[in-house]
Amino acid sequence: MSIMKNKREVTPLQMFLFVLIVIGTGIYCIASGVWGIIENDKQSLNQVFTQSFEKGNLFEGSVEAASPAFLEIDHKIDHLIPVGNEYYYLILSDDYSTAITIRADKNFGESFDSVWKSTEKVIIKGRIKELPDQAKTRLNEVKDTFSKNGLEFHIIQQYYIDTIGSNLYKLRIVLGICILLEVLLLYMIIKKNKFDYHIGSGKIAQIVGIVGALVIFVLVIYLMTIK
Structure with a gap:
């Protein structure tokens, strides 16, 4: 007796929403990092000791x-x-x-x-x-x-x-840029077929994509840990 397993395929709408969320995350990282750096409502350090x-x-x-x-x-x-x-x-x-x-x-x-x-x-x-x-x-x-x-x-x-907060904001910007570049690279590989696997550019693109994913993973772990 064979058991048939139903495989649920990812619909174009689901894929679109997923990509949209990823792109939105990248844009948010860049925007929040830039805002954290340029926001400059600073006060004198002496006020820490003398005022609330x-x-x-x-x-x-x-x-x-x-x-x-x-x-x-x-x-x-x-x-x-x-x-x-x-x-x-x-x-x-x-x-x-x-x-x-x-x-x-x-x-x-x-x-x-x-x-x-x-x-x-x-x-x-x-x-x-x-x-x-x-x-x-x-x-x-x-x-x-x-x-x-x-x-x-x-x-x-x-x-x-x-x-060290300013350094963390800079890393947010780097993370956001890496996410957007990763999405662009995957789009070019999957949809546009911009790389020729016969001459090795396709394999290079895959390696770059894997390295980019690892960089994103490390940055996410670091920023979640060193808040």
């Missing part, structure tokens, strides 16, 4: 004192494949009375000496975001250590300044 602020506010200014990285978050897929690292530091107000966390790159701490003073001019720019739970927990431990060593200053514990 809201999540999403943009601050820019020089940093005179900063701690070494008190937390490094190592992101991996299934605890095996590395995706990226996050580094969190404390920066202090000019009078050393208040501190706030920032997320910066690995080399940020190299601009400060052993007593946290800057050895060169350091300018940061970033938006206010809410601290992840892991950073909040570690920050409480750091605060207790400071208290035991006689270091008393107020630490803003709920929020941090994200100084």
Whole structure:
């Protein structure tokens, strides 16, 4: 007795909607990345320590004192494949009375000496975001250590300044461009038959398409992880 399986073919309408969603995703990535870069409602960094602020506010200014990285978050897929690292530091107000966390790159701490003073001019720019739970927990431990060593200053514990946000916006733009180019390449391969497989251009196009898909996959994973 044979069992017949019904195969559902993809209709032209379904394919059109799928392609439309993919193209829309690419355009959204580019638009949101560009908007994140050009939006420039920045305030002085000193206001973080002296005035109230809201999540999403943009601050820019020089940093005179900063701690070494008190937390490094190592992101991996299934605890095996590395995706990226996050580094969190404390920066202090000019009078050393208040501190706030920032997320910066690995080399940020190299601009400060052993007593946290800057050895060169350091300018940061970033938006206010809410601290992840892991950073909040570690920050409480750091605060207790400071208290035991006689270091008393107020630490803003709920929020941090994200100084790598502009790089993430740029990666969004790259992701959007890659998505649109991938759609264009697939369209040329499937519909227009622009490549001659006898002379190898078709195979090259397939390889480029596979590499592009891998780049898109890596960027999506990275941007979903390093938010």
